[in-house]
Amino acid sequence: LGHLKRALAMEGDSKRKADLHRRIASIHERKSDYETSREECDKGIAMIVGSDAIELARLHNARGWTHLRTGEYEPARKDFIKALEISERLGDRKEISYSHHSLGTVSLYVEDYTSAIANLEKALDIRTHIGDDAGVSKSLNNLGMVHSEMGNFDLALDAYNKSHELMKKIGEKGSLASLAVNIGGIYSDLGDVDSAMRFTKEG
Numbered sequence: 001l002g003h004l005k006r007a008l009a010m011e012g013d014s015k016r017k018a019d020l021h022r023r024i025a026s027i028h029e030r031k032s033d034y035e036t037s038r039e040e041c042d043k044g045i046a047m048i049v050g051s052d053a054i055e056l057a058r059l060h061n062a063r064g065w066t067h068l069r070t071g072e073y074e075p076a077r078k079d080f081i082k083a084l085e086i087s088e089r090l091g092d093r094k095e096i097s098y099s100h101h102s103l104g105t106v107s108l109y110v111e112d113y114t115s116a117i118a119n120l121e122k123a124l125d126i127r128t129h130i131g132d133d134a135g136v137s138k139s140l141n142n143l144g145m146v147h148s149e150m151g152n153f154d155l156a157l158d159a160y161n162k163s164h165e166l167m168k169k170i171g172e173k174g175s176l177a178s179l180a181v182n183i184g185g186i187y188s189d190l191g192d193v194d195s196a197m198r199f200t201k202e203g
Contacts (some may be wrong), residue, residue, distance in 0.1 A: 001027050018044035019055045022062050029066060038066040057086040057095050061102055068106055076106045094135075097126035101139050108146050116146045137166040141179055153186050160186070177202070 001024065008020040021044030028037035039065035048056050064079030084099035104119030120143045127135035140163035147156035160183045167176050184199035 002145050014047045015055045016049075018047045018053075018059060020044075021047070022055070022059050025059075025062050025066070029062070029069070030172050032069075034066045036064055041066065052086060052089055054087070054090055054092050054095060057083040057090070057092070057099070060086070061073060061098055064102055064106075068102075068109065073106050073165070077103065080106060092125050094128050094132065095129070095131050097123045097132065097135060097139075098150050100126070101135070101142070104139070104146075105142055108142060108149070111149070113146055113150055117143065120146065133166055134172060137163045137170070137175075140166070141175070141182075144182065148182070148186060153190055157183065157186055 004020055004024050008017060008024070011017045011020060021040045025037040025040035025044070028034070028040065032146060034100060041059050044059045045056065045063070048059075060079045060083035064076045064083065066071070067076035067079060080099055080102040081085070084096065084103065087095035087099055100119045101123035104116045104134045106114035120139050124136060124139040124143065126132075127139060144156045144159035144163060147153070147159060160179060164176070164179055164183060166172075167179065180202040182198045184196045184202075187193075187199060188196035189195070
């Protein structure tokens with residue numbers, strides 16, 4: 001964090017300064033200090049507001065997630081939409097996919113499952129085409145969550161299992177445990193005790 005703050009003090013380019021604020025915000029978000037994270041995003045956005053810069057899209061997505069973490073779903077949705085609009089004008093497919101993933105996630109939280117599926121499937125399609133395996137695994141995981149909430153357990157299992165295999169392939173150990181628990185829970189609901197225990201133990 002200290003080296004980022006020093007870089008920020010020395011940087012003269014507004015876009016690079018704005019991006020440094022985003023990176024500082026990300027550190028605070030990981031520490032669950034969402035208020036400080038949002039303040040850093042606000043500073044970065046203020047520096048380049050009105051510009052068609054990918055840094056601005058990234059800042060709106062970052063701020064949207066701080067809103068999402070604190071249950072402020074409408075402000076989160078507005079930030080994600082703004083990020084998507086900028087990303088689409090710039091043709092940045094990675095940020096477009098991230099914006100759709102974020103919109104799908106906030107839609108899941110507010111139980112707008114139609115919007116959640118539509119956005120997550122768009123994110124999944126783009127991430128598949130650009131070879132973003134980590135992103136694909138995350139979108140599959142969230143699709144599994146949507147289908148699980150809707151009671152579509154076969155579709156949920158299909159998405160979860162694909163995410164699980166991909167996470168193992170790319171070495172994404174941090175998310176494997178919680179995903180395994182989700183899969184185990186669905187197998188339990190379906191009465192498949194052996195599979196439920198196997199995945200629950202993995203978690």
